[in-house]
Amino acid sequence: MVKQKFTVFLMPADEGGYQVIFPYYPNCTTDGDTLQEALDHAKEAMEGILEADVKTGGDPVPHYVYAEHVVVGTVDIEVPEELVEPLEEAAAPA
Known part of the structure; x- marks a missing residue:
């Protein structure tokens, strides 16, 4: 086995905790x-996928799975009004 870094994104989940991508x-x-x-x-999830790839003859892990410098930003997007959740619903406790 060889250790290799993988970039992951962790985002707060709506229901609490964190989602990982x-x-x-x-x-x-x-x-x-x-x-x-x-x-x-x-x-655990990535190691499981890689172990399955070995068994099924999956592709080699690309050398770029680790981003040393990640830039995070926001973009203003024009969203149709029909798709915008009303503020009262967004603020209502679950």
Whole structure:
């Protein structure tokens, strides 16, 4: 086995905890109640996918699965009014 870094995105989940996404493996997602649990689950999920790839003759892991510098930004998007959730619904407790 060889250790290799993988970039993951951790985002707060609506229901609490964190959602994890691997940008270079978009089908590999997981979550966790805490940041550490989410990272632990991410490690387990990716290791499981890679083990399955070995058994099925999957493609080699690309060298770019780790982004040393990630830029995060926001973009203003014009959203049709029909798709905007009313403020009262968004603020209502679940």
